[in-house]
Amino acid sequence: MAISVACQSQKITKLKVDGLLKEGSLQHIVSFSSSAEDMGTLRFSVSEVHKIGILDIRLFNTDRHAGIVLLSTKGSEMNTFLMTPIDHGMCLPSFEHLNGACFDWMSWPQSRLPFSSSENHHIA
Numbered sequence: 001m002a003i004s005v006a007c008q009s010q011k012i013t014k015l016k017v018d019g020l021l022k023e024g025s026l027q028h029i030v031s032f033s034s035s036a037e038d039m040g041t042l043r044f045s046v047s048e049v050h051k052i053g054i055l056d057i058r059l060f061n062t063d064r065h066a067g068i069v070l071l072s073t074k075g076s077e078m079n080t081f082l083m084t085p086i087d088h089g090m091c092l093p094s095f096e097h098l099n100g101a102c103f104d105w106m107s108w109p110q111s112r113l114p115f116s117s118s119e120n121h122h123i124a
Contacts, residue, residue, distance in 0.1 A: 030070055030084050037066035039081070041108040048083040049110035050119050053103070055085060062101040063090035069105075 005026045036044070056064045064085065071081040090097075105111050115123065 030072070030086070032070035032072045032084065034071050035067050036069035036071060036083065036104070039071060041110070043081060044083065044108065044110055045080060046110040046113050047116065047119070048081065049105055049108055050113075050115060052083055052085050053105050053111055054119065054123060056103060056105070059088065059091040060093065060098070060101070061085075061088055061091045062093050062097060063087070064103050064105065066104045 004023070006023045052064070052069060055061070068085065068087040070084040070086055072084065074080045074082055
């Protein structure tokens, strides 16, 4: 996860920059075992695929490919994965770029299954 941040400090960097305000991004490191492109899609749960799809539609992330969905195991369950989307740089594009969207998860069988009642409630 990354967010844009600004902080005021004289100790962050030794570079001479106008003023004291520094801008950058704050990153959260996520532990993972592989990416979705390294795994067969039948090993993904319906709810995890729906989670990624709901996020991408809400943010209209036009570049969601399997290489930027990280996988980690759920405790001792080695055959079930938690999916963590990364790289949201292509979210909310200008209208000229809407026709070039890539949603790899749309070809995964889980995406064709209906939403659960809790997913529908979240979407509403």
